[in-house]
Amino acid sequence: MVDAGKLGPDQSVSALSGVGPQIAAKLARMHINTLQDVLFHLPIRYEDRTRLSEIGALIAGNSVVVVGQIELAQVVYGRRRSLLVRISDGTGNLTLRLFHFSRAQEKGFRRGAWVRCFGEVRRGPKSLEMVHPEYRISSERPTGALEATLTPVYSTTEGVSQLLWRKITDQVLKQTLPVVPELLSTDSLPPTISEAYAASSLQSALQHLHRPSAGCNIEDMASASSAAHQRLIYEELLAHHLSLRHSRQQQQAEAAPGLVAASPSADKLLNELDFDLTAAQQRVLAEIVDDLCLDTPMLRLLQGDVGCGKTVVAALAMLHAVDSKLQTALMAPTELLAEQHYRSLKQWFEPQGILVGWLASKTPAKQKNSTLEMLASGELQVVVGTHALFQETVEYHNLGLVVIDEQHRFGVDQRLALRSKSRAATVPHQLVMTATPIPRTLAMSFYADLDVSSIDQLPPGRTPVETVVMSAQERRVDVVKRVQHACAEGRQVYWVCPLIDESDVISAQAATDTEQELAAALPDLRVGLVHGRMKPVEKDKVMTAFRSGNLDILVATTVIEVGVDVPNASLMIVENSERMGLAQLHQLRGRVGRGSAQSYCIMLYDPPLSAHAKHRLQTMRDTSDGFVIAEQDLAMRGAGEMLGTRQTGSLGFKLADIMRDQHLIPYLPAAADRLLTHQPQQAAALIERWVGTREGYVNA
Numbered sequence: 001m002v003d004a005g006k007l008g009p010d011q012s013v014s015a016l017s018g019v020g021p022q023i024a025a026k027l028a029r030m031h032i033n034t035l036q037d038v039l040f041h042l043p044i045r046y047e048d049r050t051r052l053s054e055i056g057a058l059i060a061g062n063s064v065v066v067v068g069q070i071e072l073a074q075v076v077y078g079r080r081r082s083l084l085v086r087i088s089d090g091t092g093n094l095t096l097r098l099f100h101f102s103r104a105q106e107k108g109f110r111r112g113a114w115v116r117c118f119g120e121v122r123r124g125p126k127s128l129e130m131v132h133p134e135y136r137i138s139s140e141r142p143t144g145a146l147e148a149t150l151t152p153v154y155s156t157t158e159g160v161s162q163l164l165w166r167k168i169t170d171q172v173l174k175q176t177l178p179v180v181p182e183l184l185s186t187d188s189l190p191p192t193i194s195e196a197y198a199a200s201s202l203q204s205a206l207q208h209l210h211r212p213s214a215g216c217n218i219e220d221m222a223s224a225s226s227a228a229h230q231r232l233i234y235e236e237l238l239a240h241h242l243s244l245r246h247s248r249q250q251q252q253a254e255a256a257p258g259l260v261a262a263s264p265s266a267d268k269l270l271n272e273l274d275f276d277l278t279a280a281q282q283r284v285l286a287e288i289v290d291d292l293c294l295d296t297p298m299l300r301l302l303q304g305d306v307g308c309g310k311t312v313v314a315a316l317a318m319l320h321a322v323d324s325k326l327q328t329a330l331m332a333p334t335e336l337l338a339e340q341h342y343r344s345l346k347q348w349f350e351p352q353g354i355l356v357g358w359l360a361s362k363t364p365a366k367q368k369n370s371t372l373e374m375l376a377s378g379e380l381q382v383v384v385g386t387h388a389l390f391q392e393t394v395e396y397h398n399l400g401l402v403v404i405d406e407q408h409r410f411g412v413d414q415r416l417a418l419r420s421k422s423r424a425a426t427v428p429h430q431l432v433m434t435a436t437p438i439p440r441t442l443a444m445s446f447y448a449d450l451d452v453s454s455i456d457q458l459p460p461g462r463t464p465v466e467t468v469v470m471s472a473q474e475r476r477v478d479v480v481k482r483v484q485h486a487c488a489e490g491r492q493v494y495w496v497c498p499l500i501d502e503s504d505v506i507s508a509q510a511a512t513d514t515e516q517e518l519a520a521a522l523p524d525l526r527v528g529l530v531h532g533r534m535k536p537v538e539k540d541k542v543m544t545a546f547r548s549g550n551l552d553i554l555v556a557t558t559v560i561e562v563g564v565d566v567p568n569a570s571l572m573i574v575e576n577s578e579r580m581g582l583a584q585l586h587q588l589r590g591r592v593g594r595g596s597a598q599s600y601c602i603m604l605y606d607p608p609l610s611a612h613a614k615h616r617l618q619t620m621r622d623t624s625d626g627f628v629i630a631e632q633d634l635a636m637r638g639a640g641e642m643l644g645t646r647q648t649g650s651l652g653f654k655l656a657d658i659m660r661d662q663h664l665i666p667y668l669p670a671a672a673d674r675l676l677t678h679q680p681q682q683a684a685a686l687i688e689r690w691v692g693t694r695e696g697y698v699n700a
């Protein structure tokens, strides 16, 4: 028996059995330091190993446990060597398929032996299959108990297995959970929410999310609609709102360098662009420049649909900094995206003799050092990169404006770092760009009255992408012909395979197979491949080749989702589109239709389509308006059948989804007021719990 409370919420993760210094260091990189951090590291999804399914009743797409007897195991040499194992339970057959296997594994699948396995059911060439299932072989029919709860799956990092996650969360659930303090009381909340609170204590809510009992179904968990979910989501949103308020207050107390209102360099760039700004771009640029001229720091959200032209607006604003003899930095969340911006800025700035620097974590030391020196001396005025831009070793001479792309929350992590780096007694202005539209009023409440600029218009001359939806089984051959045809006209093609998670073997495999299939079917065309398991260097190589026209077809897992700008690409094929969310499909499709040629998007699906999937694909076919799509998305959330990383991840939430949970937002400002007036310590504790100390709020 362990004593409840022996492991208090503030204790270090090293107090847990199974966590040595190495694991602790890995967890620290995920910002998990204390036992409270572990308790609030909530599963990203669940698997159901509580029930046994009959093979005869399996449906492709479901992840299930089955038991069967081995009928046949053989290694086949197709395009790829694989081990196929046919099992049967009397109701039907299922094939287990392994691409990577040892001699011992191969031998283990003896005819007549029993196997219990868990995996996703997929449609194979001949029958239903499980690719790389988890399995256990036994000589007797296995009768051991199934799991008592749904199996949580935690977001993780290399070297920390799901098994270990379960082991450490078991410990904190037993010992830390009983002593974790309630920070909000039921009576301090609006009635609709306090019902959810009354129905679920913090402790039972956390217990439910970490270990949902066997009766729960996965769809309900994914829709996050239970009282337990609502309670935690509300707390999380409130914590973020509080921290934003805090950071805004701090920001307003600071001074910023006022920039020049008139920028000759910006005027020159405007002249040299081969397009005119849209009215919307002009309007938001004016809003931004007005702010930049003030000596209080700007904190502005620039939102606009994919392809509306946010980058050039940011670039023009940056030139105001340059002409004010100040430095300016543009940060993107991924290296791929940052590189895209680097190229754009170079192309726009260097003809005017304005140097553009580059800084990413994998930049070679020598080059990095010289960039760092030039930033410290002020010789370099413009720099583009990833989070590396704000690491401790980076010292700016006089940073005036920071632009952060594709981030929904303010770059508060960087805020303090920026001030301490800046030698001047000022903090830089901040512009945050996002393609995820949330209604303006909600953005204002949530972001604590920050300023919002919206580009609500696409550049002229864009022909909307024509979208067709078809069954992969019936039409694949036609689709390959379309690809061939587009390439014959000198166009380029994206072929997108769904991605389950970044490190996922099966997605990578599917993409690899597709690449080989296309290369075989279209021997005259150059086919490239990028997927999440490739090294960044390899990915870059392929992306560069595609961008410069040295590849005709790019097969990719959804890594191209954000930010790639290849105007010559006019056809996109999306496989298993029925399993992707609307927001994701919209982002993906935004990669074509960037040039003057008519572009097409073919959304393939594996029948049969569920009602929700049908509705989603119809929406995609019928509209290209990001706001309409976001609304539909909201209306249809919770179908629980979609793949892919949740939106929460990219927004920096553990649980909340600002679109899905927007009904909670109107309550936040008043709740925050009450808390700050009557229980300021609780407010600080909430921020620490949900937002963490990494933002520096606690010490700020």
Ligand code: ADP
Binding pocket: 275, 276, 277, 278, 281, 304, 305, 306, 307, 308, 309, 310, 311, 312, 435, 459, 460, 565, 594
């Ligand atoms: P996003 O808002 O999604 O970041 P980008 O800034 O990448 O969009 O712009 C998409 C493309 O449109 C780029 O190739 C850009 O140069 C181009 N573009 C931007 N503004 C205009 C405009 N006013 N007219 C024509 N093309 C434009």
Ligand code: MG
Binding pocket: 310, 311, 405, 563
């Ligand atoms: Mg962009």
